[in-house]
Amino acid sequence: MHELITGRWSARGYDPTATISTADLTEILQAGRWAATWGKVQPVRFIVGVRGDVTFTAMTELLTRGNKPWAPDAAALIMVCTTDNPDDAKAHDYGAVDLGLAVAQMSIQAQALGINTHPMAGFDTAGARARFALPEDSRAMVILAVGRLSDDPSTLSPEVRERDSAPRKRLPLNEIAFAETWGQAFAAQP
Numbered sequence: 001m002h003e004l005i006t007g008r009w010s011a012r013g014y015d016p017t018a019t020i021s022t023a024d025l026t027e028i029l030q031a032g033r034w035a036a037t038w039g040k041v042q043p044v045r046f047i048v049g050v051r052g053d054v055t056f057t058a059m060t061e062l063l064t065r066g067n068k069p070w071a072p073d074a075a076a077l078i079m080v081c082t083t084d085n086p087d088d089a090k091a092h093d094y095g096a097v098d099l100g101l102a103v104a105q106m107s108i109q110a111q112a113l114g115i116n117t118h119p120m121a122g123f124d125t126a127g128a129r130a131r132f133a134l135p136e137d138s139r140a141m142v143i144l145a146v147g148r149l150s151d152d153p154s155t156l157s158p159e160v161r162e163r164d165s166a167p168r169k170r171l172p173l174n175e176i177a178f179a180e181t182w183g184q185a186f187a188a189q190p
């Protein structure tokens with residue numbers, strides 16, 4: 001696999017003093033902008049906060065209890081929104097697919113810039129709608145934390161340190177990649 005993929009992970013131990021340049025942030029947003037999109041609809045929208053500004057602060061206030069202790073140390077928070085039209089099932093479903101693709105591309109672009117990303121669904125989506133005046137046909141699904149890892153782990157809380165050092169795991173490929181029929185493992189290279 002490409003090292004940008006193997007190297008990507010969702011960290012929590014960000015350096016609360018580190019910053020991200022507007023140029024880097026713009027590249028990350030461009031990577032999201034250029035993701036594949038169903039029917040060329042392009043439903044994905046970004047709300048961008050840089051640590052210290054009002055947008056960033058408003059987003060930190062929306063975070064759930066699990067995300068509040070670490071995500072405010074990110075250098076930027078990007079709220080990623082997509083279409084929400086319950087009367088159009090395809091637009092609804094593929095709007096979410098488009099958003100996932102955009103977030104994936106943004107994460108890899110950030111990785112290429114030496115920047116970590118951590119997607120979060122743990123925030124008050126109704127509060128986000130109200131605070132950022134989302135139109136009715138849009139929904140906020142992810143806040144992407146964009147940060148630089150702390151180079152002094154001793155400054156991190158024991159909980160963050162423990163979670164960041166836990167081994168990352170995935171289901172084995174033979175349990176998730178099938179051929180011929182569901183459940184029959186694709187003969188991947190051992």
Ligand SMILES: Cc1cc2nc3c(=O)[nH]c(=O)nc-3n(C[C@H](O)[C@H](O)[C@H](O)COP(=O)(O)O)c2cc1C
Nearest residue numbers: 008009010011066067118119120121122123142168
């Ligand atoms: C849609 C989505 C929502 C997530 N929400 C949260 C969240 O609210 N808080 C959090 O700490 N991690 C969240 N994560 C990160 C996952 O926990 C993480 O991706 C998973 O543990 C795998 O770890 P890795 O990204 O390092 O491979 C979310 C990931 C995705 C894709």
